[in-house]
Amino acid sequence: MVTNNIQREFFLTGETRAFSFRRNQLLNLRSSLLKHEKEIYRALFADLHKSEEEAFLTEISIVLGEIDYALRHLRSWMRDHRVRPNLSVLPSRSWIHYEPLGTALIIAPWNYPVNLLLCPLVGAIAAGCTIVLKSSPYAPNVDKVLRSVVRDAFDERYVGYYSGGRDVNTELLALCWDFIFYTGSPRVAHVVAEAAAKHLTPCVLELGGKSPCIVDSMADVRLAARRIVWGKLINAGQTCIAPDYMFVHRSLKTAFIAELRHWIREFYGEEISSSPFYPHIIRDEAVERLRKLVPFELKVDSNRCVEPVILEDVRPDDPVMQEEIFGPIFPILEFDDINEVVRFVNDHPKPLAFYYFGSVAKGKRIISQTSSGGACINDTLMHITNVNLPFGGVGNSGMGKYHRYESFLAFSNRRAVVSSVTWFDLKVKFVPFRGLKYLKRFL
Numbered sequence: 283m284v285t286n287n288i289q290r291e292f293f294l295t296g297e298t299r300a301f302s303f304r305r306n307q308l309l310n311l312r313s314s315l316l317k318h319e320k321e322i323y324r325a326l327f328a329d330l331h332k333s334e335e336e337a338f339l340t341e342i343s344i345v346l347g348e349i350d351y352a353l354r355h356l357r358s359w360m361r362d363h364r365v366r367p368n369l370s371v372l373p374s375r376s377w378i379h380y381e382p383l384g385t386a387l388i389i390a391p392w393n394y395p396v397n398l399l400l401c402p403l404v405g406a407i408a409a410g411c412t413i414v415l416k417s418s419p420y421a422p423n424v425d426k427v428l429r430s431v432v433r434d435a436f437d438e439r440y441v442g443y444y445s446g447g448r449d450v451n452t453e454l455l456a457l458c459w460d461f462i463f464y465t466g467s468p469r470v471a472h473v474v475a476e477a478a479a480k481h482l483t484p485c486v487l488e489l490g491g492k493s494p495c496i497v498d499s500m501a502d503v504r505l506a507a508r509r510i511v512w513g514k515l516i517n518a519g520q521t522c523i524a525p526d527y528m529f530v531h532r533s534l535k536t537a538f539i540a541e542l543r544h545w546i547r548e549f550y551g552e553e554i555s556s557s558p559f560y561p562h563i564i565r566d567e568a569v570e571r572l573r574k575l576v577p578f579e580l581k582v583d584s585n586r587c588v589e590p591v592i593l594e595d596v597r598p599d600d601p602v603m604q605e606e607i608f609g610p611i612f613p614i615l616e617f618d619d620i621n622e623v624v625r626f627v628n629d630h631p632k633p634l635a636f637y638y639f640g641s642v643a644k645g646k647r648i649i650s651q652t653s654s655g656g657a658c659i660n661d662t663l664m665h666i667t668n669v670n671l672p673f674g675g676v677g678n679s680g681m682g683k684y685h686r687y688e689s690f691l692a693f694s695n696r697r698a699v700v701s702s703v704t705w706f707d708l709k710v711k712f713v714p715f716r717g718l719k720y721l722k723r724f725l
Contacts, residue, residue: 284444284453289385289412292439298382298410301360305353307407307436311400312349314435315342318427322396325423329392330517331562331585340516341396347669348404351686356408359690362699370711374702380694382410383484384460389451389474391466392418392564393520393608398488399428402463403441405689411461414442416454420564459483461693465522467606468631468678486682486692488522489675490606491633495525495662496623496648498640503534505660506639507541510612511549513637513662515590518561519610520568523635523655525662526606527596527613529623535616539592542612546590555587562586563609572609575602598626620648627652631678637662655679 297303315322319342326332326341352359363378386406390399395418406413415432417425425445432443444450455462455477464474465488478485497506513525530538550557563569563586572588573580581589590610593602602613617623627636628651636654638645645659655675656665666673672683684692710717 284450284457286385286387286414286442286454286457286459288439289414289442292437293382293385293412298412298440301357304360304407304410305356307440308349308353308356308404310435311403311407311431312346312353314431315345315349315400317434318431321427321430322424325421325427326396328423329395329421330520330564331560331587332517333559333561336516336559336561337396341394344397344669345400345404348401348686348689351669352404352408352690355687359408359687360410367700370708371700371702372708373706374700376698376700379697379699380409380690381697383693383695384411385414386411386461386463386693387414387416387454387457387459388463389416389454389466390418392420392424393517393522395421395424396428398465400431402465402486402684402689402692405684406463406693408690409693411693412440414444414454416444416446416451419445419447461485463684463692464488471680486674486684487680488673488682488684489634489678489680490522490608491631491675491679492526492603492606493523493633493635493637493654494623494627495528495637496620496639497528497530497534497538498620498638498644499531499533500641500644501531501534501639502660503537504541507538508545509639509660509662510637511542511545514612515546515549515560515610516663518563518588520561520564520608521663523663523666524608525635525637526633527603527615529615529617529626532616532618535614539594539614542592554589555583555585560587563588568609572607572611575605575607575609575611620644624648624651632676634675634679635663635665653677 323334323337326337360380365376365378367374367376388402399415399417417428429443432441458481462478462483462485468489471487471489495510510525550560554560569582569586576591588610592612594614596613596615602611632653634655636652636657638648638659642659649657653676658665665671669685672688673685674680674683682692
């Protein structure tokens with residue numbers, strides 16, 4: 283039976299609020315992560331066929347960076363922030379006090395199972411919360427190692443850990459939480475938001491969607507293709523901010539497709555199933571879902587290695603355009619008028635990412651005419667690598683932001699405090715409000 287009672291009770295002791303406690307817990311997490319680093323690499327390879335190099339870049343290094351940054355800035359984050367008083371509260375003092383929200387639930391997906399579980403955890407620790415973690419059952423080897431990482435680092439009263447499938451999620455969401463951090467699909471996010479609403483629990487929902495990628499007439503075709511192939515095939519396309527579909531200017535389409543094929547071979551070789559750097563699809567059900575998105579048979583080996591597919595002359599009503607792909611499929615749509623592309627993007631749910639290749643000036647204009655969680659001009663994915671930027675979705679792609687200071691804020695209550703003097707009262711505020719007509723001149 284799942285519970286958060288022991289974490290709630292531990293939060294009420296007040297221990298988690300101290301700077302020294304939070305700092306020590308961050309150091310414990312860092313130490314445990316490094317202790318189990320090699321095990322994590324083996325587990326990621328077993329579950330997703332991720333190379334150690336990719337696993338370091340997209341998982342371990344990001345978590346370590348979050349921890350190290352939090353350790354350097356934690357004291358200043360926790361410090362009360364003085365706010366200038368206005369005339370109505372003079373001569374009092376005002377400030378913002380950052381207090382932990384309480385006991386938080388963090389639910390992580392399988393595609394980046396280390397990064398997307400532990401990065402929010404860093405924010406929760408820094409904010410002073412107690413936490414319950416829920417990992418994904420679809421990455422069982424990683425789940426086993428992460429359990430060891432957490433148990434080696436923390437007292438169970440402080441950080442709880444649950445594995446399991448939908449039934450465990452259902453039990454956890456039935457409990458009352460002070461905060462929920464969920465990463466996953468918009469479909470499941472509706473369930474999370476509905477459960478949270480019953481207790482008026484605040485949430486961060488990190489979701490996904492069909493992130494468009496525009497290759498305009500002035501784009502460097504070779505550069506665009508190289509960066510799009512890289513961004514699309516990291517984790518074999520199983521990335522929430524992967525470029526989902528490409529709108530390519532008609533004048534560049536033939537050259538662009540040729541460059542896509544070139545860079546796929548350049549990165550992964552002629553026999554992609556033999557590449558040590560090409561991840562595999564997580565499970566058979568995901569492979570079957572991808573099969574339904576293309577009009578011909580996918581090339582898939584016994585280890586769920588799905589070869590990249592370029593779909594030319596795609597139309598908006600094709601199956602591949604109806605849902606987030608989450609796999610190594612490149613749908614190509616062509617355009618002549620960029621305004622038609624803008625209308626198409628704006629007629630669909632807001633994506634998590636938006637990519638534009640062309641002139642910077644025009645890219646800025648197109649970004650200002652559309653909406654997405656984040657965006658890149660002449661690149662893909664890179665907005666998430668600058669962890670000084672807030673990361674999150676908008677509309678159907680999510681709500682709330684995190685990374686570094688934004689993570690601390692996500693798990694904190696910004697408490698407004700006014701401290702009034704005892705030797706003076708502004709009499710105009712008391713009934714019968716004498717002098718108010720004079721005060722109006724200054725308010």
